[in-house]
Amino acid sequence: YRFNAYIVVFVCFCMKDTAAEVAGYADVAKRIIDLAVFGAAQNRSYRRLADFTDAIGSRVSGSQSLEMAIKYMHNAMSQDGLDVHLEPVKIPHWVRGKESAEMIMPRSKNLAMLGLGSSVGTPPEGIKAEVLVVQSFDELKLRASEAAGKIVVFNQPFVSYGETVAYRAFGASEAAKVGAVATLIRSITPFSVNSPHTGWQDYQAGVNRIPTACITVEDAELMWRLAQRGQKIVVRLTMEAKTLPDADSFNTVAEIKGWEHPEQVVLLSGHLDSWDVGQGAMDDGGGAMISWEVLSLIKDLGLRPRRTLRTVLWTAEEQGGVGAQQYFNLHKVNLNNFDLVMESDLGTFTPVALQFTGSDAARKVMEEVVKLLAPINTTKLESHGEGTDISPWLEAGVPGASLHVEDSRYFWFHHSEGDTMTVQDPAEMNLCSALWAVVAYVVADLQDMLPR
Amino acid sequence: YRFNAYIVVFVCFCMKDTAAEVAGYADVAKRIIDLAVFGAAQNRSYRRLADFTDAIGSRVSGSQSLEMAIKYMHNAMSQDGLDVHLEPVKIPHWVRGKESAEMIMPRSKNLAMLGLGSSVGTPPEGIKAEVLVVQSFDELKLRASEAAGKIVVFNQPFVSYGETVAYRAFGASEAAKVGAVATLIRSITPFSVNSPHTGWQDYQAGVNRIPTACITVEDAELMWRLAQRGQKIVVRLTMEAKTLPDADSFNTVAEIKGWEHPEQVVLLSGHLDSWDVGQGAMDDGGGAMISWEVLSLIKDLGLRPRRTLRTVLWTAEEQGGVGAQQYFNLHKVNLNNFDLVMESDLGTFTPVALQFTGSDAARKVMEEVVKLLAPINTTKLESHGEGTDISPWLEAGVPGASLHVEDSRYFWFHHSEGDTMTVQDPAEMNLCSALWAVVAYVVADLQDMLPR
Structure with a gap:
């Protein structure tokens, strides 16, 4: 009985401590938001998405366009001053x-x-x-x-x-x-x-x-x-239609190494492949671009978190999360070093909430983190987050987060010729980038990893 | 001065008289509405539209489909017990x-x-x-x-x-x-x-x-x-693409002869041609079907107005109101016998108002007529009504009326493969038919023609 009481006191103390620690990020969160929404980075993720999808077009698994897309992003993120590498994946090659x-x-x-x-x-x-x-x-x-x-x-x-x-x-x-x-x-x-x-x-x-x-x-x-x-x-x-032998492809990985725990990782992601119609702007060019944008924003502000911020642009998501599964198989040996895995694959329209999957203790921390998003009025934390590409991690107990946006029209365009830049809005993408960056940076910089 | 006063008294007396006369149609208006919206005719105009457009598809000026469409409607309206005839028109024949x-x-x-x-x-x-x-x-x-x-x-x-x-x-x-x-x-x-x-x-x-x-x-x-x-x-x-010699076509005319003044006409209309994409369900199959439906409703109720109710299904509207212009040229000699010309060509979604063009005196009468539509809550009279097909009559001073519907999505589908039965709703068409029938019947049955 008294032993339980000690635990309660101890937990309360820790939570209060975390709340105070997270609240200490209010200034830096504000700086990230200002840069993304009002500052020099305004509309950058939209412009990058337009440049990319206008140049490449659609990029289905196994296609030359997907190969070009990966090269394009490797090059673009390298020129952005990031540490970029490719991780090989065998992917399905179906042709229409x-x-x-x-x-x-x-x-x-x-x-x-x-x-x-x-x-x-x-x-x-x-x-x-x-x-x-x-x-x-x-x-x-x-x-x-x-x-x-x-x-x-x-x-x-x-x-x-x-x-x-x-x-x-x-x-x-x-x-x-x-x-x-x-x-x-x-x-x-x-x-x-x-x-x-x-x-x-x-x-x-x-x-x-x-x-x-x-x-x-x-x-x-x-x-x-x-x-x-x-x-x-x-x-x-x-x-x-026919299926050819599996093709060679890559997950595209860019990162900012953590200064204290470089081996510990907050992972941000979207998929680079699309269907072979439209431009794949919404599914999932937008998710890929805001995940890159996070690294750019942190770099622009001269920040470097304790842990590594890693952006992974998956290949062959549309064929059943092929690149992401391969990544999990290769990296699950370091499961305990994955602090939080994040995925944006339901559009980058006006953000509504962060969807979170994790323990109650981790949720308590995340509830404090989303309070930092008050300046853009997106402080809602929802209680399930799923995505094709991060589900292996969630099933293995790693905390996960997905971006929930106003998606009433998402399926009007999904997997059709209508998935183009015309459905994207730069101001909405700024908000998504800001949310994505604040969450990733703060979680990567807290004293402790999220409790499992 | 006193002369003016006499006129004012006289006009007031007349208006009061007309208001009372129109109000006397409340029961028959209710019977028309009940039949169209809740009774045996419920969903009939939608079913007819589906049968017609599913069987024929699109029907562009000069095409075999348009010929088939005219035969189909001649046959269908004759089987409905109406007096039907065709009036020849030469129409453009452009092929894609x-x-x-x-x-x-x-x-x-x-x-x-x-x-x-x-x-x-x-x-x-x-x-x-x-x-x-x-x-x-x-x-x-x-x-x-x-x-x-x-x-x-x-x-x-x-x-x-x-x-x-x-x-x-x-x-x-x-x-x-x-x-x-x-x-x-x-x-x-x-x-x-x-x-x-x-x-x-x-x-x-x-x-x-x-x-x-x-x-x-x-x-x-x-x-x-x-x-x-x-x-x-x-x-x-x-x-x-090329233009072939003009083709033979027809305006399709069906009517219920007036018992007192058969030579005087209330004209209802929509166009039967469409573009060569989609089904032409919205533009303007719906307008054609509710204009036919009016005659069916009046006949079903055993009614026969003083003046003739005439439904004209124009040909080659999309090429610039060709059939309608030809009709005007042929019939303008009887201009003074045209009481009211009505056109539905902006969709048959939920009705919002009747658009009316005519003298102030005629408007006063129409304001009383639309009050009869209180049971379906569409008593609004708007103050301009235009349409490609009735504009020659309006320019010649004949009173005109157009159907104004909730058209926020009209141009999303207009002239595209998306103009199909999928955008039509039977309940909405019932309301359009009821409005169209009450207005046409009452105007055709009043003691006097609308003042010019």
Whole structure:
């Protein structure tokens, strides 16, 4: 009993101590914010993003553009005076080739489409087949006897990305199990101007691999209405898609070494690859640029934290976090030296909160840290943070943080030709950079690592 | 002095009389609204629009689809028990053919594009030229000496459709005057998912005719940023576009004859043609369907007004109100028998108001009429109503009315592949039909025609 009381007193003392220690960073936080939002660095992350994406364009796993993008960033961050190196990764190399879909019956109509990543192609003359339109996996099961030899069109409503993406990921194998010859999946988006949205899909082991592509919300709804009226629908799908041998690529790593504990690391990240449409400005050029911007801001201010600030620009995130998994495998031996891993991969619009995953004790520290963001009114700490690329670390117990932004339009553009600089705003990116930099710098400079 | 007083008394007496007369239609207005919004006709105009646009698709002036559309509507309205006839019109026949645009320098990128209506084509190998990007006609004038031999890209900001559409309409001739070989116009839209928006354009007499197409907001902004950085941009534009001899077409006319004054007419209208992209559901399938729906509702209720209710589905509106102008030319001899001309061509979303053009005396009557719409909360009368297709009548002094709907997203989809049934809502169309029917029926049944 008395022993417990001692512990409580001790914990309270420590927390009070940490609160005071973090509060001591108010001035430096203000300097970082001023530089990023109002000072010489204003709009820099936006300009860098525009220069980069305008020069390179999209950069899908395995492409020459991705190679160029990595060289570009290696060069640009080196010229920025940072310590940069590349860490080799083998990555998937799927190529789209020429592709098209056309409704032939009840009338001729071109269907805007994008083959899904990892899909097999069709024979050169395409696959011409009658269509079965379903609204859910359940409906597919109920109508399994109608599916043999057909192209299954999934016209599932959009509920949320996390829930609805299952149709893109697993639609082909589910349809193949009941004898379908191809699938067309309604794009995973709440909004459309007849825009197809691509993405990765997963064939299930032991199931026949059939070609699969996304079509637009509009065309999926059209075919559903035609089917409801009992009209026979015939579509021809032609895809040259194929998977080549794995390609050589790299995670791009830049850092400012810590002065006291260089082996201890606060890791900032975004992914450099994108889909092969649009410019990959939002997904995830913005996340990559603000993670670089943090190092620039700290350097510009002549700061150097106790621990190392490390920016990693992942490769082949879109194929299932390939570069990030490789990085984890190589570096998990130093798990105990990773203080905090941070990822921005949900856009760099107006920041709403920092999402944090970690122990209650670590959360208490982070609650103090986000108070330093009062000048930009983003002092909210949310209680889960997940991201494809940092999840291995979180699962291993390392504290993690993700950037939560106003993302109501994120999925309108996601994985489509609409993911371009046009959706980005320099003032919003300034706020993201400021938030990202204050959190990373302060955590990297505290006396102690975050408690596990 | 006393004479004036007599007039005032007389006018007051008349107005009071009219107010009472219009108020007497409250019950019949309620019956129309109930049938359209809650009763057996609920969602009928939406279903008819879906059946029609799903079956026909887009239907540009001169196309076989437009011919099919006119036959379809003649047949459908006849089967609905209406008196239907066709009135011949010669219409423009411009065909798009194959077309593409590609940025070649500083890197290779496909540019989503749509040739503009009436544009000439390019040589078969296309036009390959350096690009001059300008943001306004003023900038083009200032930089006239740079334009010779170039493809001029207009990256004008979107202010409003009415203002900004000048770039689509006149961009080619303005650029040709300073020696440009082709123009690419940023699509006239406040929002984009890399979506090109086509439309008509006008060559100026005596000016060299150069090919012209719209590109996306995203690509116009991209080329503007590249140009700002001093980078040389080269584009290849290839268009098979050409104008064929005028084609035969028809305005489609259906009516319910008035029992007392069959020669006097309340005219309801929308246009049946569309651009050759999307389904033309919003522009202007919806306007056509609610104008048909009015006749169906009146017939279903066993009503027959004093004057004739006439629905006209114009042809070739998109080429400059060609069918409507022809109709005016033929029927203006009976100008004095046209009581009110109505047009819906800005969408059939939630109705906001009736826009009215006419004398103060006529407005006083219309203010009473819209009070009958209290059950659906659309009693607002606005003070200008314009539309391409009814403007000749308005200019000749005939009272006119247009449907004003919540149109914040109208230009997001306008003249693009995004103009489909997906943007339409059955409940919203019910409200439009109810408003349209109450106004048309009551005006057609009042003792007197609207005062000029």
